[in-house]
């Protein structure tokens with residue numbers, strides 16, 4: 280996931296460019312299946328312990344199975360050709376536009392505070408509120424404002440100076456967690472377990488990672504470990520086909536740990552570089568999910584005591600502060616060692632990433648900026664911080 284210097288420059292340049300049309304990458308047919316489920320609203324509206332499933336909720340959702348033809352349909356929709364420049368810019372526009380919602384919240388409130396006055400305590404308090412409102416969290420807000428107060432109290436400051444100072448401090452908080460996922464090439468396979476609540480973007484992120492690693496010349500295998508939801512296995516199969524990687528799967532209701540074991544066996548036999556294991560986001564209740572994730576880890580460790588070599592928690596940025604509870608919950612269930620924040624293209628709560636970085640100090644290995652297979656990007660501290668504060672990179 281390392282980016283070359285020229286690409287970085289391109290990133291910044293394009294990040295700054297305005298008016299670039301966002302080109303939607305056509306999605307495979309299966310996300311439409313997702314659309315029939317109230318995935319996102321359900322996640323956003325759920326209480327903190329999102330993994331808990333009420334007893335009345337059906338075990339197998341009634342979403343229609345995707346037709347068996349989506350693979351061809353997908354191939355037709357998005358042929359494997361060199362992406363035109365305009366499409367490459369698409370994700371940047373979406374990130375900028377998405378972040379713009381977060382940015383607007385912060386900058387409008389900051390700007391509104393500065394008319395001509397000197398920095399006083401009242402303004403500092405209001406600034407602190409603005410940062411909390413923008414999901415940066417109480418701790419970060421207090422720290423940023425305290426530092427600003429020490430440096431500028433009683434002096435005349437402009438809103439741009441304040442945003443610049445905040446952006447620098449935020450970048451400093453984010454820098455240590457802006458770490459790409461390191462794949463150990465000596466492992467065959469490097470096992471990546473992907474966990475997170477239903478609808479957070481696990482399956483999509485797996486597809487994106489598979490595509491990324493394939494692009495790096497690595498061999499990849501996917502394990503369809505979400506055996507709970509009817510459409511989940513088919514969804515991963517479609518994505519696997521899109522990315523050109525094999526998918527190990529069984530039917531709905533199959534034992535996920537057994538499936539993960541088989542997938543690891545096969546990946547070892549085939550000397551695959553990376554095995555990505557999908558998991559269920561929720562089961563009948565939290566205890567079941569906890570047991571299932573623990574069992575997957577236990578069982579794959581029979582084959583490789585170090586597995587999983589990476590355990591990624593996928594978080595939907597639109598859920599804002601709820602992401603904290605999700606980290607806490609999943610930490611008790613599996614050996615989380617990194618985060619992926621998805622849907623930053625459409626979240627007004629991007630500031631939560633800063634709060635998470637400060638609190639948990641878990642690496643943010645990538646960010647999701649769209650529904651397409653290419654819409655996964657390395658997380659860059661400074662660009663994100665300045666973007667959030669409405670400043671050019």
Ligand SMILES: Nc1nc2c(ncn2[C@@H]2O[C@H](COP(=O)(O)OP(=O)(O)O)[C@@H](O)[C@H]2O)c(=O)[nH]1
Nearest residue numbers: 477478479480481482483621622647648649650
């Ligand atoms: N806009 C946007 N949508 C995303 C992103 N990642 C996932 N999604 C969408 O979120 C929904 C749930 O994703 P899915 O991968 O099925 O979540 P899972 O239940 O955790 O496996 C789907 O409609 C995805 O297309 C992202 O980065 N941006």
Ligand SMILES: [Mg+2]
Nearest residue numbers: 481482505511
């Ligand atoms: Mg899924």
